[in-house]
Amino acid sequence: MTDLPAELTIGQLSERSGVPTSALRFYEREGLIHSRRTSGNQRRYHRTTLRRVAFIRASQSVGIPLALIGEVLGFLPADTPPTKEFWLRAAECWSEAINDRIARLERMRDRFTACIGCGCLSFTECALVNPNDQLAGRGPGAHLLR
Structure with a gap:
């Protein structure tokens, strides 16, 4: 070698x-x-x-x-x-951020599935996800995906 x-x-x-x-x-x-x-x-x-x-x-x-x-x-x-110890400390520091990301992705998946399930495909009129267009009162943005 x-x-x-x-x-x-x-x-x-x-x-x-x-x-x-x-x-x-x-x-x-x-x-x-x-x-x-x-x-x-x-x-x-x-x-x-x-x-x-x-x-x-x-x-x-x-x-x-x-x-x-x-x-x-x-x-x-x-x-x-x-080092291995360095990697472990970094992983420990970032575990909360990673868990938050996982939770956000799961919410997005669940919201997306719920929207497709009702069949209307309209966030403005959807009775399941956004009854009476309540989300419009929060201003612009994807409030349910946060």
Whole structure:
């Protein structure tokens, strides 16, 4: 087995992480990952950046916004990969937000099913979801989906 290089080019990081180079540049602009520049102005990423990118992608997959991901990654020193303990703490912090998202999606599913069930397909006149157009009094917006 050969030794892994201490630094990766953006192409190598992209290939190994499965993340397009454009997304890696965006992550860097947002401060989620860091690189150093060579004398030829090429990016070089510490190989621990692979774990950071994995953390970012896993967090995004459950709906965590990049701003929150960045806040959490801000607690890690540069070139330090997220540890198991770090992942567990982040998951604990985000469990309430994830549960809220699940509850919101379930409400949306249930409202959608109820609307299709009545057959009228009109939120203005629907006797089940919006009797007497009561929701109009709350102003514009999708009040039932919140």
